[in-house]
Amino acid sequence: MPSREPMPHLIVTRPALTAEALRRAVRRSGAQPLSLPGLALAAAPDPAAARGALEAAREASIWIVTSPAAVHFMRRLVPGIAADAPARVLAVGRGTARALGRLGIAAVAPERGEDSEGLLALPDLRDPAGQRIALIGAPGGRGLLTPTLTERGARMLAVHVYRRLPPRWRRAQLDAVLAARAPAATLLSSAEALGHLTTRLPPGVRRHLQTLPLIVSSERLSARAGEAGFGDVRVAASPAPGDLVAAALKRLET
Secondary structure, three states, X not given: OOOOOOXXXXXXXXXXXHOHHHHHHHHHOXXXXXXXXXXXXXXXXXXXXXXXXXXXXXXXXXXXXXXXHHHHHHHHXXXXXXXXXXXXXXXXXXXXXXXXXXXXXXOEOOOOOOOHHHHHOOHHHHOOXXXXXXXXXXXXXXXXXXXXXXXXXXXXXXXXXXXEEOOOOOHHHHHHHHHOOOOEEEEEOXXXXXXXXXXXXXXXXXXHHHHOOEEEOOHHHHHHHHHOOOOOEEEOOOOOHHHHHHHHXXXXXX
């Protein structure tokens, strides 16, 4: 009887709150997901202030929503948020646009380049002079959208509905990653998560992770991963769960 091929393990580094779609894609592919969040997500420290900022955003002509997590916390703060949305709502990626759609908010996302550069190339943002734009997300990030749009003449409103925090791992999660042997790969779509994985993991776990193929969502992240000591880095077509999983399985077949 021929021996069965071992089941691939794909390490999911998205925060627990937003990782389920990727975990489902991994399971549908026949692989086994292992959770190693590179970030933790939490509500804004002052919910009243965040709710007030969302109320102020009613006066904006454009909303930019940065992530599915932002959609989750928007809904928690203002359950009927769809009634406040302007005619033009932009999402950084397709996953965010789908999450907004589930709230009844139609959103436009870049067809190519699910990142700040792709968003800035959209027609609505090429000449936003004089328009009030609400940027809904968390503090931090790359810091590209606000200065670029301000330079283009927009009046920006920062709406912080949640926050990103360093992850806290359970011993069982670390042990599962250490036990993962070929075929195994890591899926990554956040530079901030990469920073936490390379600076906060126990040295043995970090070194083991660096021996595995790393699948990233952009060329920019690929360069950062190389600088962080990852030697086998592949770039997926997009941050979408199906694209990350497909790139991982293709790498593991070689």
